[in-house]
Amino acid sequence: MLVHTDYLLFNTRKKQEFVRITDEVAAIVKASGVADGIALVSAMHITSGVYVNDWEEGLIHDFQVWLEQLAPAGLAYKHHQTGEDNADAHLKRTIMGHQVVLPITRGALDLGPWEQVFYAEFDGQRKKRVVVKVMGQ
Amino acid sequence: MLVHTDYLLFNTRKKQEFVRITDEVAAIVKASGVADGIALVSAMHITSGVYVNDWEEGLIHDFQVWLEQLAPAGLAYKHHQTGEDNADAHLKRTIMGHQVVLPITRGALDLGPWEQVFYAEFDGQRKKRVVVKVMGQ
Amino acid sequence: MLVHTDYLLFNTRKKQEFVRITDEVAAIVKASGVADGIALVSAMHITSGVYVNDWEEGLIHDFQVWLEQLAPAGLAYKHHQTGEDNADAHLKRTIMGHQVVLPITRGALDLGPWEQVFYAEFDGQRKKRVVVKVMGQ
Numbered sequence: 001m002l003v004h005t006d007y008l009l010f011n012t013r014k015k016q017e018f019v020r021i022t023d024e025v026a027a028i029v030k031a032s033g034v035a036d037g038i039a040l041v042s043a044m045h046i047t048s049g050v051y052v053n054d055w056e057e058g059l060i061h062d063f064q065v066w067l068e069q070l071a072p073a074g075l076a077y078k079h080h081q082t083g084e085d086n087a088d089a090h091l092k093r094t095i096m097g098h099q100v101v102l103p104i105t106r107g108a109l110d111l112g113p114w115e116q117v118f119y120a121e122f123d124g125q126r127k128k129r130v131v132v133k134v135m136g137q
Numbered sequence: 138m139l140v141h142t143d144y145l146l147f148n149t150r151k152k153q154e155f156v157r158i159t160d161e162v163a164a165i166v167k168a169s170g171v172a173d174g175i176a177l178v179s180a181m182h183i184t185s186g187v188y189v190n191d192w193e194e195g196l197i198h199d200f201q202v203w204l205e206q207l208a209p210a211g212l213a214y215k216h217h218q219t220g221e222d223n224a225d226a227h228l229k230r231t232i233m234g235h236q237v238v239l240p241i242t243r244g245a246l247d248l249g250p251w252e253q254v255f256y257a258e259f260d261g262q263r264k265k266r267v268v269v270k271v272m273g274q
Numbered sequence: 275m276l277v278h279t280d281y282l283l284f285n286t287r288k289k290q291e292f293v294r295i296t297d298e299v300a301a302i303v304k305a306s307g308v309a310d311g312i313a314l315v316s317a318m319h320i321t322s323g324v325y326v327n328d329w330e331e332g333l334i335h336d337f338q339v340w341l342e343q344l345a346p347a348g349l350a351y352k353h354h355q356t357g358e359d360n361a362d363a364h365l366k367r368t369i370m371g372h373q374v375v376l377p378i379t380r381g382a383l384d385l386g387p388w389e390q391v392f393y394a395e396f397d398g399q400r401k402k403r404v405v406v407k408v409m410g411q
Contacts, residue, residue: 001138001275001411003310005379036140038177038270040312040375044386046327052235053183053227058215062224063231066208071340078332087336090327094337094370096231098326101177101238101375103270105142110268112181131384133312133377135410136272137138138275173277175314175407189372190320190364195352199361200368203345233368238314238375240407242279247405249318273409274275 004032004134010048012124018060019119021050021130025102026109028132035107037136042099044131047089047123049096055116067092089122096120104136141169141271147185149261155197156256158187158267162239163246165269172244174273179236181268184226184260186233192253204229226259233257241273278306278408284322286398292334293393295324295404299376300383302406309381311410316373318405321363321397323370329390341366363396370394378410 006028008021021041029039041050053059070091077087100117103110119130143165145158158178166176178187190196207228214224237254240247256267280302282295295315303313315324327333344365351361374391377384393404 003410005310005377005384036142037272040377042375042377044389046386046388051231053231054216056216056219058218059224059227061215063228066228070207070344077336079328079330079336081332082330087333090333091337091340094325094327097234097371099375101179101236103142103177103179103268105268105270110142110270112183112266114183115181129386131377131379133379133384135311136140173279174409188368190368191353193353193356195355196361196364198352200365203365207344234371238316238373240279240314240316240405242407247279247407249320249403251320252318273277 001137002032002034006132008130010119010121010128011126012121015124017121017124020055020116021119022117025117025132029104029109029134032134034104034134034136037104039102039104040099040133041102041117042131044129047086047093048128049093049098049120050100050130051096051118051120052100052115054114067095070095086123092122138274139169139171143269145267147256147258147265148263149258152261154258154261157192157253158256159254162254162269166241166246166271169271171241171271171273174241176239176241177236177270178239178254179268181266184223184230185265186230186235186257187237187267188233188255188257189237189252191251204232207232223260229259275411276306276308280406282404284393284395284402285400286395289398291395291398294329294390295393296391299391299406303378303383303408306408308378308408308410311378313376313378314373314407315376315391316405318403321360321367322402323367323372323394324374324404325370325392325394326374326389328388341369344369360397366396
């Protein structure tokens with residue numbers, strides 16, 4: 001059994017930014033030597049997410065507009081009484097999910113034709129990490 | 138360590154359809170020979186999901202009405218400028234989740250009394266796949 | 275390869291209650307002897323969830339207010355024709371997610387600085403279980 005761990009680092013220019021990470025995760029899987037197993041890809045910060053969906057700029061825009069409707073910034077959130085101003089980022093990342101588990105088959109990510117892995121930053125412009133834990137044989 | 142991979146195929150009659158897959162996943166777990174471990178069940182297409190909830194037709198109806206309110210079809214989504222018309226399906230599957238990891242104990246799915254696994258199709262009437270990756274001992 | 279299974283039991287005083295379980299999960303990971311791997315933490319009931327987010331009472335309040343807006347109690351849900359009255363609990367737990375997979379590195383949960391694990395009860399005041407399945411080496 002092989003277990004391999006690596007971390008992806010982010011420091012986005014914009015406060016909210018979706019970053020495709022499929023290739024970075026695939027490279028970690030390759031380095032792990034795991035031919036058959038899984039890769040956990042999980043945000044280590046609670047105002048960002050990791051999700052699988054389409055690599056299409058229009059849809060990414062739609063996601064961001066939609067999340068703003070479901071979990072608007074700037075409301076009188078109780079969390080803001082602590083001095084924070086990012087309650088909406090916690091909610092948005094909950095909708096998108098904060099982690100995915102990717103299957104690995106024959107030494108590569110076993111993804112469908114349009115599946116792409118994204119890091120979703122909702123409170124960026126500072127250092128964030130994603131852990132990638134690869135397990136298998 | 139055992140790792141076993143299989144795929145479930147779908148081609149739903151309706152565009153939106155929720156299909157119970159607990160028995161199909163249980164059969165793959167049995168075939169894997171894994172007595173203690175996990176099974177990843179993950180949609181390979183980005184307009185369908187996999188979730189665990191109740192096997193009750195009324196609740197399934199409630200889920201579908203609710204998703205239509207949260208992520209309506211037919212809006213002027215930017216994604217549709219590419220010629221697609223299914224942006225809402227991408228959003229709906231995000232709410233439901235696109236994968237689950239099921240525990241396996243003593244050779245069977247270790248589920249609670251009412252837990253059932255579902256495939257949630259939001260843009261069907263064509264071939265889709267779900268990957269099932271079983272790992273353990 | 276090590277696989278270790280344990281269960282957390284809940285019987286909340288209130289119908290809706292969020293309970294921090296990071297320490298309980300960490301204790302199970304320690305007992306498992308797994309130094310490098312993953313821990314699946316998954317609600318076994320379909321009206322409760324498990325999620326990772328901030329341990330801050332204001333934000334927990336914000337989550338609960340938000341969920342009530344997105345999935346209100348007391349609507350004329352079809353599920354209620356069966357005699358149930360908790361359709362909203364099924365929807366709320368879907369938003370929050372019903373499981374997380376936590377990385378284990380050097381014998382401990384490999385969490386970011388603010389990551390805390392929570393059990394989210396939406397239909398409590400009765401016995402519920404969460405399964406914790408630890409795998410690794």
